[in-house]
Amino acid sequence: xxxxxxxxxSELQNFRPGPNRECEYYHCHYDGQDCxxxxxPLYPCLDPRLGGMVVxxxxxxxxxxxxCYWNHRGEVAKELAKRIAPxxxxxxxxxxxxxxxxxxxxxxxxxxxxxILGATSGAGKxxxxxxxxxxxxxxxxxxxxxxxxxxxxxxxxxxxGGEISRAQALQAVAxxxxxxxxxxxxxxxxxxxDVSQVIVEGKPYRxxxxxxxxxxxxxxxxxxxxxxxxxxxxxxxxxxxxxxxxSPAEINxxxxxxxxxxxxxxxxAPCLLVVNMEWGGAxxxxxxxxxxxxxxxxxxxxxxxxxxxxxxxxxxxEGIKELESRLGIPVLGxxxxxxxxxPDEDSQDLAxxxxxxxxxxxxxxxxxxxxxxxxxxxxxxGVKVVYVKEVRSLEGVDAVIIxxxxxxxADLRWLHEKGLFEAIRSxxxxxxxxxxxxxxxxxxxxxxxxxxxxxxEGASWEGLGLLDVTTxxxxxxxxxxxxxxxxxxxxxxxxxxxxxxxxxxSRESPLFYLKENGSEKAEGAVSPDGMVMGSYVHGLFxxxxxxxxxxxxxxxxxxxxxxxxxxxxxxxEGLDALAxxxxxxxxxxxxxxxxxxxx
Amino acid sequence: MGRxxxxxxxxxxxxxxxxxxxxRHFALQGLRVAPFKASNLSLNSFVTSKGxxxxxxxxxQAWACGxxxxxxxxxxxxxxxxxGVCQxxxxxxxxxxxxxxxKTVERxxxxxAVIAAYQxxxxxxxxxxxxxxxSPAEINxxxxxxANxxxxxxxxxxxxxxxxxxxxxxxxxxxxxxxxLEPRHRQLVKAYLINRFxxxxxxxxxxxxxxTDLTGLPCLGVMxxxxxxxxxxxxxxxxxxxxxxxxxADVRQGWLDNLDRLYWTSREHIDYGKIDRIALG
Numbered sequence: 001x002x003x004x005x006x007x008x009x010s011e012l013q014n015f016r017p018g019p020n021r022e023c024e025y026y027h028c029h030y031d032g033q034d035c036x037x038x039x040x041p042l043y044p045c046l047d048p049r050l051g052g053m054v055v056x057x058x059x060x061x062x063x064x065x066x067x068c069y070w071n072h073r074g075e076v077a078k079e080l081a082k083r084i085a086p087x088x089x090x091x092x093x094x095x096x097x098x099x100x101x102x103x104x105x106x107x108x109x110x111x112x113x114x115x116i117l118g119a120t121s122g123a124g125k126x127x128x129x130x131x132x133x134x135x136x137x138x139x140x141x142x143x144x145x146x147x148x149x150x151x152x153x154x155x156x157x158x159x160x161g162g163e164i165s166r167a168q169a170l171q172a173v174a175x176x177x178x179x180x181x182x183x184x185x186x187x188x189x190x191x192x193x194d195v196s197q198v199i200v201e202g203k204p205y206r207x208x209x210x211x212x213x214x215x216x217x218x219x220x221x222x223x224x225x226x227x228x229x230x231x232x233x234x235x236x237x238x239x240x241x242x243x244x245x246x247s248p249a250e251i252n253x254x255x256x257x258x259x260x261x262x263x264x265x266x267x268x269a270p271c272l273l274v275v276n277m278e279w280g281g282a283x284x285x286x287x288x289x290x291x292x293x294x295x296x297x298x299x300x301x302x303x304x305x306x307x308x309x310x311x312x313x314x315x316x317x318e319g320i321k322e323l324e325s326r327l328g329i330p331v332l333g334x335x336x337x338x339x340x341x342x343p344d345e346d347s348q349d350l351a352x353x354x355x356x357x358x359x360x361x362x363x364x365x366x367x368x369x370x371x372x373x374x375x376x377x378x379x380x381x382g383v384k385v386v387y388v389k390e391v392r393s394l395e396g397v398d399a400v401i402i403x404x405x406x407x408x409x410a411d412l413r414w415l416h417e418k419g420l421f422e423a424i425r426s427x428x429x430x431x432x433x434x435x436x437x438x439x440x441x442x443x444x445x446x447x448x449x450x451x452x453x454x455x456x457e458g459a460s461w462e463g464l465g466l467l468d469v470t471t472x473x474x475x476x477x478x479x480x481x482x483x484x485x486x487x488x489x490x491x492x493x494x495x496x497x498x499x500x501x502x503x504x505x506s507r508e509s510p511l512f513y514l515k516e517n518g519s520e521k522a523e524g525a526v527s528p529d530g531m532v533m534g535s536y537v538h539g540l541f542x543x544x545x546x547x548x549x550x551x552x553x554x555x556x557x558x559x560x561x562x563x564x565x566x567x568x569x570x571x572x573e574g575l576d577a578l579a580x581x582x583x584x585x586x587x588x589x590x591x592x593x594x595x596x597x598x599x
Numbered sequence: 600m601g602r603x604x605x606x607x608x609x610x611x612x613x614x615x616x617x618x619x620x621x622x623r624h625f626a627l628q629g630l631r632v633a634p635f636k637a638s639n640l641s642l643n644s645f646v647t648s649k650g651x652x653x654x655x656x657x658x659x660q661a662w663a664c665g666x667x668x669x670x671x672x673x674x675x676x677x678x679x680x681x682x683g684v685c686q687x688x689x690x691x692x693x694x695x696x697x698x699x700x701x702k703t704v705e706r707x708x709x710x711x712a713v714i715a716a717y718q719x720x721x722x723x724x725x726x727x728x729x730x731x732x733x734s735p736a737e738i739n740x741x742x743x744x745x746a747n748x749x750x751x752x753x754x755x756x757x758x759x760x761x762x763x764x765x766x767x768x769x770x771x772x773x774x775x776x777x778x779x780l781e782p783r784h785r786q787l788v789k790a791y792l793i794n795r796f797x798x799x800x801x802x803x804x805x806x807x808x809x810x811t812d813l814t815g816l817p818c819l820g821v822m823x824x825x826x827x828x829x830x831x832x833x834x835x836x837x838x839x840x841x842x843x844x845x846x847x848a849d850v851r852q853g854w855l856d857n858l859d860r861l862y863w864t865s866r867e868h869i870d871y872g873k874i875d876r877i878a879l880g
Contacts, residue, residue, distance in 0.1 A: 120766040140608035194798060210802070247768030252806030279774060283736030283769060288775020319739030476820075 005090045007039040007086040012086040017074055030236070032180075033072040041084045042096055049109050054479035069235040070109050079103040091141065107142065109232045112270035115242035115303070115594050117260060119249075119285035122152060123276045125308040126167045128335070129243045131582035133175035133571065134575050141238040144183055145171030146267075148226040149245055149259040151188040151196065153370035153406055156538070157497035158279055162202020163187065163480045166373050170342065171241070173464070176577045185229035186222060188213075189370075191406055200225055204478050214256045219324045222258050225264075230267050239595065242269050249292040261297045268599050270302040272332065272591075275311045283319050290327050302594045303332040305586065310337045333586035342574045359554065362388045362397035364424070364439070367414055368406040371499070374436055375401065377541040377567045381551060387450075391423045398554045399432045400424060402439030404538065408471075408502070412442055412461055428466055433532045435467075437500050440524070441532030444469030451475075453501060464531045467525045473502040483537060485514035485523070492545020496502040496537040506535070509534050601625070601726035603878035604756040604787075606747060607686065608772035610733045612763040613794040615656045616827050616861075618730040624871055625861045625878070630725040634660030638675035638746040644688070650762055651691020652676060659727070661693040662851060663858055665729040674716035675709055675745070685723040690716065695788055714753055715749040721754075726878060729756055757877045758793040759819060770810050777814050789877050800868075805837040820869035824863055827854075838849050 020026055020035035027033050031059040044063035047052070051065035057115050070076055084091070085097035090157030114132070118125040129145055136143045145168050154166040162181035172179035180291040188196040192217060194210045198217070206456030208217060233240050248260035271291060286304050293301070304323070306316065306480040313334040320331045330335040363375055363385040375385055388394055402424070405411040415421040427433060435443040463471075482497045488510050504525075511524030511533055541547045544566065603621060607614040618634060625632040639654035646652055651670030661668040669693035678686040683699035689712055692762035697704055720727050751758050760776060762769040773791050780788070791810070793803070800821045807818045 118768075119771060120768040122766055150867035156805060209797075247771060249768060250772050250806065251719035251809045252803050279609040279611055279766075281607075281736060281772060283738050283774035284608060284779050285772050287779055288773070288846065289768060291778060292774055293772050316739050319737065322738050490632040 002090055003045060004039060006548055008037075008041045009086040009088075011037060011039060012041070012081055012084065015081050017078060022370075029066075029069055029072045030232070031327055033069065034074040034077045035072070035079045036074075037071045037080060039082060040065065042071065042100055044095075045100065047100075052209065061241050070107075073107065073142070076107050079106060089350075090525060099296055106140070106236050109235075111144075111237040111240045112595050112598060113146075113234075113240045113242055113267040115267070115269040115271040116305075117131040117244040117248045117264075117271050117273045118283075119221055119247055119273060119275040119289045121246045124335075125243050125274055126171070127340070128274055128305065128307065128576060129241050129583065130171045130174040130342070130575060131579045132241045134251050134579035135172050135583050135588070136239045136241065137176045138579070139522050142177070142236075143175040143239045143241065144177060144233050144237045145243065146182070146230065146263075146303050147184050147238050147245065147259070148229070148263040148266075149186040149188065149222070150184050151245070153189055153191065153368070154373050155199070155371070155499060157189060157480045157482050157499060158202065159482060161203070163204075163478075164202060164372075164500060167243075169461075170571070171243075173571060174579070175241075178245050181520040182229040182232045185225050191368075194412065197406075201229070202480075212542070214253055218256050218258045223262065226258055227266055229265075234267070240269075242267060244271075244441075247289060247316060248297075249289040251292055254294075257459045261293065261300070264300055268367055269300070270594050270597070270599055271300050272299055272303045272305055272594075273329075274305045277306050277334070282306060283323050286323060287327065290329065290371060291431070300498070300599060301329055303330055303591070305332050306334045308337050309334050320563065320571075328570055330587075330590065332591055335582055338573050338578060338581050339577055342571065342578070347450065359383045359398045359551070360386050360396065361399045361401060362386055362394050364400070364402045364415070364420060365389045365439070366405045366411040368411055369537045369547075370404040370406050374403060374538050374541060377547060380548055380567060383551065386407040388420070389418070391419045394420070394427070397431065399425060399550070400434070402433070402435040402442055404437035404439060404500075407454055408436075408438040408441045408447055408451055409461055410437065412447065412463070415442070415464075422472060425464055425466065429529060431531070431555070432550060433466060434550060435534040436532060436540065439534050440467075440536060441467070441471040441502060441504060443467045443525075443532060443534045444471055444506075447471045447473070447502075449473040449502075467527055467534050468507040469504050469525050469534065471502050472492075477501065479536075483514045483516075483523075485520065487511070487545055487549055488513055488522070488526070489549065490517045490547055493543050494537060494540055495543055496539030496545050498536045499538065500536055504534075512537065512540075600724075601630070602721075602754055602756045602877040603726070603874065604729040604731060604751050604754070604758045606735050606751075606758055606760055606776075606788075608734055608736075608760060608762045609771075609774045610614050612761045613822070614730050614761055615660070617759075617761050617792065617794065617816065617822070618728050618824070619656075619660045619663045619827075620862055620869075621860055621866055621874065621878075622660050622730045623858055624874070625726045626664045626729070627862075628676045628820060628834065631723070632664040632726045632728060633666075633669070633724045634664065634682040634730065635720055636673050636746065637717075637718060637750040638677065638709070639673055640677045640679070640732070642678055644676060644678070647691065649691070652688050652693075653691060656730075659851075659854060660730075662855060669720075671720050674712045677717065705744065706745065708823050709748070710749065710753075711838050713750060717750070717754055718853040727754070727756075728878075729754060731758075734776060735784075736776040738779055741781075745854035748780065748787075751787050752784065756787065757789040758787050759874075759877070760788060760816075761794050762791060763795050765794050765795040765797070772838060773873055774810060777816065788816060790817050790819045790873065793821045795824045796821050797824045817871075817873065819873055820865075822865060822868055825858055827861055 010471050017036050050068040053061045053481045054064040056062045069295050080207045116125050116129050133143050150165040152165045155163050155171045156166045158179045164184040168184040169179040185201050187199035190196050245259035275286045283384045313402050361383050445465045447461045450458045484495045494512050506525040508525035510522035511526050513520040514523045605614050605618045627767035634657050641654050643655040644652045645655045647668045654675035657672040658668040674686035685698045686696050687694045735747035763772045
């Protein structure tokens with residue numbers, strides 16, 4: 001009697017997709033696994049890519065698929081169940097093999113990687129990866145983005161509570177999947193000068209300077225971390241779109257760089273090189289980048305993409321032909337400049353004013369400004385976001401926002417140096433003032449850092465005193481969590497995430513009530529006159545309710561006058577529009593061949 | 600007669616500032632110096648005492664040389680008028696509108712003006728500091744080139760390539776630009792310079808050695824990041840209205856003071872002895 005097959009029959013008859021978190025063995029393969037085919041109909045498949053022989057307790061050799069994730073992927077389980085009938089007796093092996101083969105053609109055992117490298121930072125890698133994620137997802141693939149190492153102060157929190165770069169989170173949205181820390185296993189958050197906080201697999205690891213990072217970390221631990229993340233993505237996805245960092249041809253750190261060719265090598269990914277046309281010299285950047293790579297790495301570059309072209313691309317033909325023949329690498333297309341509304345990642349873009357409305361919101365441009373993507377949603381309201389570095393730029397603003405910072409203490413000192421400390425205080429009661437995260441901490445009366453967690457010297461610092469709030473940096477400890485809740489005035493929902501060191505104690509009314517462990521927790525602070533607000537919630541403007549509540553505090557502004565736009569929907573639309581431009585500009589057949597052929 | 604030409608691996612690489620520093624450097628030695636840029640694409644122009652219209656950065660470079668701007672310093676100025684139409688200002692006077700469905704102009708006519716202006720400048724000066732335009736390695740535009748290698752070849756000027764490290768990929772940019780030049784042009788390139796660096800330059804050592812091995816070009820230095828704004832060329836300042844570019848009463852003097860400060864800083868980072876040998880022989 002085939003005991004195993006009878007279990008298979010019952011699970012095929014009561015097919016229950018998704019993880020079974022109640023099971024005492026959950027998660028026996030990986031967190032998030034699909035448990036519908038706990039007993040695999042293919043067992044023992046004897047496919048060396050999925051398992052191997054081990055010696056059992058009884059001393060006999062048995063097939064083990066402990067390390068197999070394939071049939072625990074939701075889409076694979078579903079497709080297998082479609083093809084294998086719960087017949088009374090086990091079907092012949094050939095039939096099972098055929099089913100396996102058919103499903104493999106849709107969802108390969110090992111993900112097909114493709115990597116986007118840039119000739120410079122700002123070449124357009126992130127958005128191109130997002131566009132490809134969307135295009136591959138449209139084709140029915142299970143897609144994930146991957147960037148081994150990212151340097152950014154714009155991070156977000158995954159559903160599992162891990163911190164990753166906001167760019168990978170956006171790419172996950174483009175791929176129609178949940179963001180998780182495997183997509184960005186190393187995140188560097190610049191703290192001061194050459195020092196960054198290193199986030200590993202979603203959790204703060206330690207602070208490192210450039211020399212330690214490249215001298216000790218990348219080749220040892222760093223490489224292992226990248227391998228781990230890749231192995232996971234490889235086993236759980238059909239296609240992984242990998243993003244490089246900066247240029248892969250920095251010949252001063254070539255052998256210690258794990259964000260570019262090393263990652264490509266680990267994943268065995270064919271690479272495409274993107275060059276920004278906007279600044280000129282694109283052909284030289286492309287040629288120089290490829291030519292500076294050692295020959296074995298050069299062979300991994302399978303295509304070139306000319307990005308961000310203003311005007312007519314036909315004048316490039318001659319140059320493209322010469323570049324292709326000199327390098328022996330095809331140019332896959334010229335992507336035109338696209339006006340888009342998608343969250344910014346690169347701080348270089350900060351200087352651009354956003355939005356075009358009559359209302360001007362002054363955002364204090366702190367030297368260590370973080371999570372400035374919080375403000376993108378404001379542009380939806382027809383608000384003009386202006387960046388304030390000097391007192392005179394504050395003149396005539398209708399509202400003030402102090403954003404997050406990587407270093408509250410240092411940036412508080414900067415406010416004093418610039419005279420902005422007094423200037424902001426003088427606007428009390430006249431225009432709404434909002435502090436987010438570090439900005440919230442600054443709005444309080446005092447920032448206590450006796451252990452020097454933020455600055456080098458342990459001390460207590462006077463805040464702007466606009467809210468009756470005290471912040472204490474007692475421990476080197478960080479709160480990273482996604483939150484949902486409602487506005488305290490009952491006018492709607494809020495959704496976002498918290499990422500901060502330090503705890504604040506408020507004696508003001510709360511701004512939000514957030515859901516926590518089945519009850520509600522007060523969060524943030526609002527002054528008695530309602531004009532000064534502070535909160536730790538990043539992304540607080542994403543849903544329309546708080547945007548509208550904040551802007552309605554502006555004197556003479558009629559509240560809730562326009563039909564508020566949904567930020568999520570506009571991101572979706574932006575991604576679709578971007579993907580459509582990229583898809584029609586590139587030779588997609590060639591790109592798919594590159595993807596399928598691999599290295 | 601001395602001459603030296605500054606070319607960039609992209610626009611915004613810092614050509615204008617580096618050329619201004621070289622102007623200052625030669626002027627401080629008591630030499631009679633003039634800036635020269637064959638062709639400028641800009642809506643920001645300056646009018647000389649004789650009523651000639653030239654690009655504003657050549658005007659500033661002239662002041663850096665301790666003299667008044669002249670029309671010969673920028674014989675061609677292209678002013679985009681929108682809709683693909685461009686006004687060509689030739690020898691300081693509006694010449695013709697070209698573009699979309701309209702007229703074209705013969706390259707020889709323009710090149711002729713460039714040669715004549717350059718020769719007049721050479722006759723009256725000890726050194727001419729020439730600035731290129733955009734990147735000299737736009738291989739799709741080789742035949743149309745006036746302001747880069749065509750000017751260098753005409754003047755037989757030794758060329759310094761400036762690469763911008765701020766966006767990364769600077770080694771690739773310099774190597775690529777040099778490699779894509781035609782051999783007869785490549786031999787005019789004498790050195791390179793890395794511009795706009797932030798941080799500890801010692802980490803670049805190995806890269807510079809490798810690049811020099813590959814190209815045979817010496818590195819003139821690594822210039823730290825500096826923000827020497829050419830007031831009315833800065834579109835950001837323009838967008839923000841007037842009077843915000845610089846504090847103090849006289850914008851021009853303020854800029855010159857900044858340039859002087861930058862020059863003395865740059866002496867710690869740039870090998871001016873090598874520049875003298877390249878430019879003055």
